Amino acid sequence: MRLPVSGVAAAPTSVEIHGTDRSDAAIRYQTKSKEGENEMSNNANVTQTSGTRTGLLADRKLLRLSATLPLIGFVLLFVLTLFVHPGGGATLEATFANDAASGAWTAIHLGQFVGMAGIGAGLLVLFFALGLSQGATRWLGFFGALAAGVSIALAAVTFAVDGVANKMAANAWASAPAAEQATRFASAQALRWLEIGTTSYLDFLLGLALVLFAIVIVIVQTARVPRPIGYLAGLSGLAFLVQGWVIGTTGFTSATTVPTYAGYTLLGASMIWLYIVAWLGKAPVQAVAS
Numbered sequence: 001m002r003l004p005v006s007g008v009a010a011a012p013t014s015v016e017i018h019g020t021d022r023s024d025a026a027i028r029y030q031t032k033s034k035e036g037e038n039e040m041s042n043n044a045n046v047t048q049t050s051g052t053r054t055g056l057l058a059d060r061k062l063l064r065l066s067a068t069l070p071l072i073g074f075v076l077l078f079v080l081t082l083f084v085h086p087g088g089g090a091t092l093e094a095t096f097a098n099d100a101a102s103g104a105w106t107a108i109h110l111g112q113f114v115g116m117a118g119i120g121a122g123l124l125v126l127f128f129a130l131g132l133s134q135g136a137t138r139w140l141g142f143f144g145a146l147a148a149g150v151s152i153a154l155a156a157v158t159f160a161v162d163g164v165a166n167k168m169a170a171n172a173w174a175s176a177p178a179a180e181q182a183t184r185f186a187s188a189q190a191l192r193w194l195e196i197g198t199t200s201y202l203d204f205l206l207g208l209a210l211v212l213f214a215i216v217i218v219i220v221q222t223a224r225v226p227r228p229i230g231y232l233a234g235l236s237g238l239a240f241l242v243q244g245w246v247i248g249t250t251g252f253t254s255a256t257t258v259p260t261y262a263g264y265t266l267l268g269a270s271m272i273w274l275y276i277v278a279w280l281g282k283a284p285v286q287a288v289a290s
Contacts, residue, residue, distance in 0.1 A: 059130075059131050059224065060278075062126075062129035063126075063224055063278045064279055065122075066122050066123070066125035066126035066129045066278070067122070067271065067274040067278035068122075068275065068278075069118045069119075069121050069122035069125065070118055070119040070121075070122030070271045071122075071271045071272065071274075072118050073114070073115040073116060073117065073118020073119045074115065074118070074119060074264075074267065074268055074271055076111060076112075076114060076115035077112055077115030078115075078264070078268070080108055080111045080112050081112065084111075085108055085112075086098045086101075086102045088252065092192070093185075096169075096174070097174065099167055099170035100170040100171050100173070100174035101174075102167075105163060105167045106163045106164060108163070109159045109162050109163025109164075110159070110163060112163075113158075113160075113163075116152070116155040116202075117155060117156075119206070119267075119271075120152040120155065120206070120209070121148075121152065123144065123145065123148035123210075123213060124148050124149060126145075126213060127141045127142065127145035127213075130217075130220065130225070132220070137216050137219055140212050141212070141213065141216045143212055144208075144209045144210075144211075144213045147205045147208045147209035147212065148206075148209040150205050151202055151206045154198055154201055154202040154205055155202055157198050158195060158199050158202050161194055161195045161198060162195050165191050165194075166191050166192065169184070169191050170188055172184050172187070173185050196247060196248070196251050196252065197248070199247055200245075200247045200248035201244065201248075203240045203244030204240075204244035206240050207236075207237040207239070207241035207243070207263075208241070209237070210234065210236050210237030211233075211238065213233060214230040214231065214234030214237060215230070215234070216230075217229060218231065218234070224277075225277065226273075228273070229270050229273050229274050229277070232266050232270035232273070233266075233270045235262075235266050236262075236263050236266035236267040236270060237263075239259045239260075239262040239263035240259070240267075242259040243259035243260055243263055
């Protein structure tokens with residue numbers, strides 16, 4: 001090993017060593033800076049990923065709610081209509097007599113309204129569950145939700161007329177003296193016509209909401225709602241549109257039987273399928289595109 005002969009000879013070596021130290025320090029500084037940037041980037045990515053997962057979980061909860069509400073409403077409506085409701089008569093006079101004789105008429109129709117409101121509320125929640133971004137599909141979903149909201153309002157009017165006003169008019173007709181029978185009957189018939197009108201538009205709005213949501217489900221690429229559910233909902237909506245027209249033009253006649261059964265059967269199938277997907281299906285792994 002050579003030692004420096006004098007202070008003069010050692011100076012360059014000393015400067016060289018100090019220069020190397022500075023260079024190493026600069027390299028270490030740059031390395032730490034890059035590591036810090038990478039760490040910040042990773043933290044940002046983790047935060048973004050966590051936010052995305054949280055959003056997907058929230059959407060899944062909404063999807064379950066949107067599947068549960070209409071299914072409960074459908075079952076309630078189905079049971080009350082087919083097994084509890086006394087039904088109509090062969091003539092209008094027989095129908096009014098059934099209305100007057102029923103002790104649970106008002107309660108039955110209140111339950112029917114709750115069932116129909118559950119279906120409409122489920123469609124409203126579905127709009128938020130799908131997480132639609134800006135674009136045509138969002139507008140379709142928005143108008144579908146708007147139609148569903150209006151259908152709830154029309155359902156309230158329809159079942160209020162049928163469950164309360166018709167009941168009171170039928171009671172007044174059934175208990176009226178012979179001289180007032182014709183007048184009371186005319187009043188009950190007028191309310192019956194009002195019920196026909198509100199029921200017709202209720203079916204129109206419900207059918208429109210189902211068709212619009214069906215288009216959104218079929219068009220949008222999503223792992224949350226399979227397309228066949230959209231096809232079933234769309235066919236159900238078309239049946240309700242036909243039913244609304246038939247009721248509005250013919251009243252409560254046998255001509256409404258086919259669209260009524262078709263609409264509710266397809267609607268029930270789509271809601272059961274959506275419920276199974278929402279509660280038993282795998283968690284979504286990607287956001288909805290529009």
